[in-house]
Amino acid sequence: MEKADALIIGGGPAGVITALTAKRTYPDKNIVLVRNVEKGVIPCGIPYIFYRLDKVEQDILSDTGLEKNKIPILIKTVTNIDRNNKTVFFSDNTSMGYDRLVLAIGSTPVIPPIPGLDLKNVFFVKKDLEYLKQMRQQVYKSKKIVIIGGGFIGVEFAEELSHIEGLEISLVELLPHCLEAAFDEEFAIAAEEELIKRGVKLHTGVKVERLEGEGKVEKIILSNGHVIDADMAIVSIGARPNTGLAVKAGLSIGRGGGIWVDEYLRTSDPAIFAVGDCAEKRDFFTRRHTPVMLASTAVAEARIAGANLWGLKLIRENRGTIATFSTRIGDLALGAAGLTEEEAKREGFEIVATVAEAPNRHPGVLPGAKKTKVKLIFSKHSGILLGGQVLGGEDAGEIINIIALAIQKQLTATELDTLQIATHPLLTSAPTVYQITTAAGQALSQISAI
């Protein structure tokens, strides 16, 4: 039987980064990655395989990093873990020993209890190359597509598909607004307006009762009696952690349904780590379980796990997820990090929320200038930044990372107000109205510490 010093199960970003980090930290160790597909896909690129990319294959996760670092890739399906003998069994009846095992086995789309989801031309968002190819083909055969679920994946699908001429796109969301888990109302509404501008028909605050059709989907029946014609449906209402292997192996499962892990991503068996979507997530501020499944979290976990496989080397700085992410709808870019105003209040925080808006060029008459808006949420008594949201030009994608860093280092409004920030007429807003410093400054007079 072959033996790996570290065997990593899963070829998504979490698995790959764990492998690369492990190799960098322990160059003499034998690191092996096993995945159950010939080629992995870039998860966040999936919405863009329909129009912006010419074919699904352009969204394949490159193996270059693994190859350059001489990390062998096994294409096998793991069926069982024998923890006593530190051995993993594969579906082809072979096995492999390990000294350290990493579960990076991802998540599976949630299938809601809606009748009719078994009809033909109903698709889920699976990270599976062949399945996605069929999905792409079906898109180009369709005239009317209904997307069920208005979280960021549903919204990104709707936006992408809206670029395809002659296609009618409807989106159904149970909550009053799309993207409500990540954004406060004003930001969610701005996103919805972009979708509407792009011709997407929004149905919010309404449930899908059932899907109907003769063999294949033809109608989506909503709880308000509304009926949407469809020749394709895409269900994107979330995902749940893959825990089957872990349960079979007797590992502890966390209260949130993911594989239980400590601060260093160690499971209840100290020789086994779990990272990414399959591992339980906790909120940065409250340590509550949270169903966040984002590359930002997964990759940060992978770097901690990979470096700490043998002896703790990297002290975990970021306790829990700040759920930071960004997206783009038409010409509007949006980002969020930490708690929204609504979430913060719900959790019991006394808060100060401020908003600053300015053109992202200065003077604002310069060609290409767009208005970029930043909202910051501070703890009223400590002045510490709890969360932030941004919308505007493409640079919102990096502005949210300034906010994300500030949250992770628990900066206060005072520190943000007096931050030295690079500004340039052709690249950013003016130094006098830079959104983050301005919003922080506005908060100061309402923060008790001042």
Added chain:
Amino acid sequence: MEKADALIIGGGPAGVITALTAKRTYPDKNIVLVRNVEKGVIPCGIPYIFYRLDKVEQDILSDTGLEKNKIPILIKTVTNIDRNNKTVFFSDNTSMGYDRLVLAIGSTPVIPPIPGLDLKNVFFVKKDLEYLKQMRQQVYKSKKIVIIGGGFIGVEFAEELSHIEGLEISLVELLPHCLEAAFDEEFAIAAEEELIKRGVKLHTGVKVERLEGEGKVEKIILSNGHVIDADMAIVSIGARPNTGLAVKAGLSIGRGGGIWVDEYLRTSDPAIFAVGDCAEKRDFFTRRHTPVMLASTAVAEARIAGANLWGLKLIRENRGTIATFSTRIGDLALGAAGLTEEEAKREGFEIVATVAEAPNRHPGVLPGAKKTKVKLIFSKHSGILLGGQVLGGEDAGEIINIIALAIQKQLTATELDTLQIATHPLLTSAPTVYQITTAAGQALSQISAI
């Protein structure tokens, strides 16, 4: 005699932000701003008045903020400060009393000892609307323009003027490379290549001996014997702090030539503050005097001074300038913060420098993707970030602010390696190759602490 609770001298960004911050912090105080020009200009917008803006007036610094906050603007020239009687005298023989005085009196272009600078059609970079209007007119009358000095202002002038058809632009820089004060060689060379691509003729590592001409400039004679024909010259070799008023009033001048200030921007007279270009600057890491004159520094100082006029309220977090700035040459955006590799070595730091490059979209085949490169410089033993540089797409303008924040909060490579970062196919590089985390990760194995 009228009296202001706080009188702010200077209408540039430092003065305006001091006034606005003071009003926000002390809403009941009577804050007055005095400047010697009817309208101020946006300093960093000056290079863009020739092509991207249709006229110089589009670069006027807006008074909206001051007006909204009911801060009176006096158009007067200050001639003298009587500290004993806390009174400022104006050139029209009027005067005004103050309880707190803020000097935000800026800088003046350095006039090097080069013969021929008094010829007609030789211009300096002055923040003066009428002067800039003449300069713009002269640009459109010229065929051959020589820029003397390849710091960021000279480079920005050269780039902007290269957009005007039929104009021949030459740039002369004494040092081996343009932008050498801010960037390491590889980044400076990338900037130079963009300039060359835009048709700018570069003369680096060479001195201007003299300017010649019959009344007006006609030839620039270089130290290597080379002669450049010119019908206009623009001199941009730096600026020196305006200290005349302070010297006359007997305030201390710092070793670097600026008005001496403490951590809270208080001068040697505790009732008088100085902010921005006129105040002495020190380096964040070494506390040495540094001739940095940037809006990023000036505005951060203004926020500290404005809040601390009566009693220290904001603790100064950022001790000294990290000289963060960004610029754009053609399609290439560049940013820098903290120490360069060369500077760090010169100062005596033992360092680890790493570079990470990746497309700023993922997959990299997505339309609009550009390669963005990040260089990070860490202290070898502590692992603390000393500096960073970025070049690539427009988002470099905000990526440098992530680095700037990390420097100001003294993050280590460990912290940066495990940072949670939002990534999106249409907005950023992939989470697996995000440049800041990747460069930090590469540094880890070379840092002694690991």
